[in-house]
Amino acid sequence: MTTNSRSKRTTESTQPSMFCFQCQEASKGTGCTIAGVCGKPHDVANLMDLLIYTLKGISFLSLDLDMPATLERRVSLFIMDSLFATITNANFDRDYFIAKNHAALALRKELRALREAQFPGTSNNLPDAATWETEESEFDGKAWTVGVLRTENEDIRSLRELLTYGLKGMAAYSYHAGQLSEIDPELDAFTRRALAATLDDTLEAGDLVALNLEAGKYGVDAMDLLDKANTGAYGNPEVTKVNIGAGTRPGILISGHDLKDLEELLIQTEGQGIDIYTHSEMLPAHYYPAFKKYDHFYGNYGNAWWKQNKEFESFNGPILMTTNCIVPPKDSYIGRLYTTGNTGFPGVQHIPDGENGARKDFSALIEQARSCPAPTEIESGEIVGGFAHHAVLSVADQVVEAVKTGAIRQFFVMAGCDGRMKSRNYYTDFAKELPQDTVIMTAGCAKYKYNKLDLGEIGGLPRVLDAGQCNDSYSLVVIAMKLQEALGLDDINDLPISYNIAWYEQKAVIVLLALLHLGVKNIHLGPTLPAFLSPNVVQVLVDNFGIAGITNVEDDMKMFLEA
Incomplete structure (x- = not known):
């Protein structure tokens, strides 16, 4: 398998205005250096980096700290909100991130004082992320020194960023659950521990791989929490x-x-x-x-x-x-x-x-x-969805019988994200070419590549089963585990399920880590592999989990159906 070349630390003479490779549209498959393909200006990107850096300092200071419950909740909310705001296509406002960085420094100062009170004399042995101070006019200069390229070892950088992006995705799901009054202090504590770990230069690649898989475990917990929040407030999704x-x-x-x-x-x-x-x-x-x-x-x-x-x-x-x-x-x-x-x-x-x-x-x-006119109609008709785990499991006997009789030969999980690149038309073409005895299970905006196609039904079930938003990828996992139990299989990978997932941003990263934690193997990611994965890290994922990219519809179809 081939991978894109990865960016190294640039020299002063070729220093870019920014460096960001957290989403699938990273420029030239390596990283955005002038402005984000998403439209993010370089100064906003750098202020995001500065905020993430200070969040790591806050997290380090919180380790082993006995925080009052109100302070712990403030810290957790601030970290969660800040991580969420730095997700691709969330916030482009420089003034917002100036204010957020000031707030981060104020919160960090509060934690430093509490830490010194509880652990006298430890303030002289803190990482820069927990101590840096500068005027607002110097934020931009400081920001460039603490971004992604601060970590020179390419593989360590890759694993640190994989973890950080997973935490961003998890923060988004925790945020939505929190809006409905569902919180999990263990998720918050892990987020702080994991952010602090990215400052620890003693951690080797193996340690960071383990930490990423642990993030996957908490990613499952976060999606479960949000599922409970949504269904508790609004009921179980219906077809x-x-x-x-x-x-x-x-x-x-x-x-x-x-x-x-x-x-x-x-x-x-x-x-x-x-x-x-x-x-x-x-x-x-x-x-x-x-x-x-x-x-x-x-x-x-x-x-x-x-x-x-x-x-x-x-x-x-x-x-x-x-x-x-x-x-x-x-x-x-x-x-x-x-x-x-x-x-x-x-x-x-x-x-x-x-x-x-x-x-x-x-x-x-x-x-x-x-005072506005009605919307201009751009299409007409209906689309069908609502196949979350409760709805599908209510007809589990029908699904299991269809599998046993061969009416359903194979399921294809095609969840994830949509995007602008023309190469994503692959997923439309792939859906069109799937045999009539196969079913697509989807969640997230990736569905828009095929949810309006007339792909027919199998035994009254549409061949596209939409579970919901990207966080509802959790539903697809629940369905898979129930199918495994119903079919009497020892290994989830023995199910007739193939994973051909489109990704774009950081919520897809935590979904991937969650799947890896659950032991799901042979996941195919497209339209390109993440730019933040170094060749060596890609090889680890290939060797241990069978991660692969996509090629073309004809060859991939043959590979999936003959596997």
Whole structure:
């Protein structure tokens, strides 16, 4: 298997403006050095690096510290929020990260004082991440010295970044669970321990591999926590037909992942003569029983996140971005775009959290929507989803019988992310070419490559089973484990399930680590392998887990079906 060449530390004469390779679109397959392909300016990228560095210092200071419960929760929330804000396509606002870095330094100062009180004399033996001080005017200069390339050993760098990106993805899932009052202090404690470990130069590659697999264990816990939060608040997803057309009334479009934001928006728009539409990863909200009671919850508008530049124009009404997936907006609709939570973009109105637990105030969107025309219809019809673990397991006997009789020859897990690269059309072509006795199990926005194709059914079940958002990849794991039990198999890898996963950003990284922790092998990742994986680390994943890339539809199809 071939891999892309990896970037080494640059010399002063060729020093780039930034260095980021955390997503699949890393420039030239190695890293963005002038500006992010995502649209992230170099100065914002560097301030993100500085924030991550200080979070590591905060985490180091917290080790073995006896923190009051209120302080521990503040620290956990701050780390989680900060990690989430640095995910690809979440926040592009320099002022936000200036403020966040100041807040990080203030929190770090508080922890240093407490540590000195509990462990007198230890302040002289702290890492730079726990002690650096400079004026705001020097943030940019300091930031360049503490980024990804600070770790010179390519393999150690690779494993540290793999861990850090997994923690970012886990933080996103923990954040959404926390919005619904579900928390897990063990997840928070592990996040701090793992961040601190990336400062430890005594840890060797084997230690970091083990830590990444441990992150996978906590990734499973985080997705389980979010699953319980969502189903506890809104019920178990049901198999649902979702309208993809447009109505005649003004609308508000909600994108991202946060179901709590959707709930608050639905409540505030009830009886206002305004319809609510979902976009991209919010599509699975239609599967939850609690949202079906709202008559003005109209349908889903558009496709995956990367098409928003066109689809937001034609929607005509206000758009609310609740999490990552925002791209630099066009002037034609920037005045109708709003952000909330950890999402931000310069010049875009931000809806803050309500004070003391109160609901967010969406009145600005509602007022603007009243003066906007109805959405321009860009397609019509329905798509079917809601095949999370509860729904699928309710017909488990039917599924098991279909496997035993050969009606279903093989399942293909094609979860993950969609993206702009034309090479991702591979997944559409792959879905079209799959034999009629195979079933696609999906979650995340990767589904938009094939969820509107007419691929037929097997025994009344559609051949595309959409479990939901990217975090609902957990449902696919639960289904697999139940199938393993029902079929009497000793090893999950003996199931007739193949993994052909598309990835884009850091939530996909924690899903991958979770699958590796569970012992799933022979996962294929595309359209390219992560740029942050060094050749030696790739080889470890190949040797121990059978990780591989993709080639072309014809050869890959043959390989999967004959395996």
